[in-house]
Amino acid sequence: MEYYKIPGTDLEVSRIALGTWAIGGWMWGGTDENESIETIHAAFDKGVNIIDTAPVYGFGKSEEIVGKAVAAFGNRDKICLSTKATLDWTENDKIKRNGSRDRIMKEVEDSLKRLKTDTIDIYYVHWPDSSRPISETAKAMRELYDQSVIKAVGVSNFTQDQMEAFQKECPLHLCQPPFNIFERDIEKDIKPYCQQKDITLMTYGAICRGLLSGKISKDTHFKGDDLRNADPKFKEPRFSGYLEAVQKLEDLAGKRFNKSLLAFSLRWIFEKGIPVAIWGGRKPSHLEPLDDIFGWSMDLATLSAVETILAQTVKQPVGPEFMAPPTGV
Template sequence: MSNNPHDTIHITGIDKPILRIALGTWAIGGWQWGGPDDENAIKTIHKAIDDGITLIDTAPVYGFGHSEEVIGKAIQGKRDKIALATKVGLNWTDDKQKVFRDSRPERIRQEVEDSLRRLKTDYIDLYQIHWPDDKTPIEETAAELEKLRKEGKIRAIGVSNFSTAQMDAIRKHAQLSTAQPPYNLFERDIESDILPYAKQHDLGVLCYGPLCRGLLSGKMTKDREFKGDDLRKIDPKFSAPHFEHYLAAAQELSEFAKDTYNKNLLALAVRWVLDKYDGNIPLWGARKPEQIEGVQDALGWKLSDNDLRTIDTILKKHIKNPIGPEFMAPPNR
């Protein structure tokens, strides 16, 4: 892994350097984001690749296959420019009303073939277990992933939402390259365990939610309404009285970014994630081409230790009881 904090790193098993900002495509799938917009999604993916992004992260559950299908169309003729990261280990009922964890070997085998077909590719660069499945022995899951790696269907193995103990268990049976936890200025639980573990074992860390579902975008306002199946309707941070506290913190952080670096809040939020560990790769979520604007604004500079202390002071001033992302966890089988 490169020690350069600004641009690219290498992930074990992946043969191309990875820009330290990746494209996150949950919203492109449409589910929990107000429905899909495929034409804009394809333009967004092309814009990301043109702007130097080399890793695209997706999952079957993002639109129940739809995100993968859209990416598969978008990368035709461009496959050699990017590394594809997708996931395994979630299942759903036929009516798509219930999502649950399922990392049985037979489910993994079915999912990888489905993902390869949807993505229109013959290999996946990074294959990640989406959530730990407490009902399936971890060695069975790991052994199946190792088989897929040796068969060449996948190049590297990652985990998402795993504890350090669960990562230890995986590493006894498979070569682990990455972890994917939630991480942003407002959700920092991983600093006590996952980040030190990643540093110790040289893991890349794909950080999902670096803008905390829009709270750190610089565009969120107190009168914003969330409709339909929007995930933010069940996130306590977006309900009174918490919403007001988080918006106040975002406003002061925005002023700090402007005054200190002439940057916007979004660039500050992503730079902060980059500077917390050289192996961090924030997932930049976008579903419209214009939402890719600004990727370069987060690269090529660095927050000082004094800046990091100032940011911590702002957070403590406005947010007395931080709320984590636990509400997103799907149930076990």
């Protein structure tokens, strides 16, 4: 495992963060609590020391499982807990953005209880709320930071302009946008801006909702509320193009490095200059490829080959915009 010191903080975190959206069950077909706790412990055993969660992941379920897992494992002072605020589901279970001070203060108290802790190491604004000034959200986060309720401040799914407005009222240590081989919009402005301002990028969606795991085929069906049923990447005519890209990338990873597509996809993120990547697992066995991500690198010819594959196969690229929740009023 490799580790990264987050500028402006005392936090040193593993370059792989365990993502727990799927562990919450919501939009992933349910969850098994005992298996989820075993998965978190398996991640710790492999050197992962940061877990990323959010209240909306299972409407509190993910945070509760993380809290139980950390309490059972011990060594809380060596584990970095990352969670979020500003998504509200209190009205008819419909999710909307709510960046008000009142909502943030309620969420942080609820998260502290679920996580069984008195401090949150990294606290993110999950989505910007355009129905109110960013300054209101930023001031609330600054209040929590000044009180040492949270150790580091982050934003997720923010534009560069929104980050600039946020920083007028509050320090900003991290940014959490989507980034993977298929979803790369942050290369235009977010990534260079964060690198220039010493804001740590901790990106999500590393294997693009399973596409880059190498385990999805045309015959794969997603049950119930699985979010991939709404993802345009998993619908024709795009689906065939993405699957063709997956096959070519898998061949490249195997022939050139003797690596799985999953390990290759995570390594690619680091080769592109990202300090920390979030990777979700639901079973202890899902974490086995962790050992293959570190200790090697890609040459320029490999990075160029990836670009060629994408140009040949993905004719109608689309991002993760379908996941954006509505703004509150």
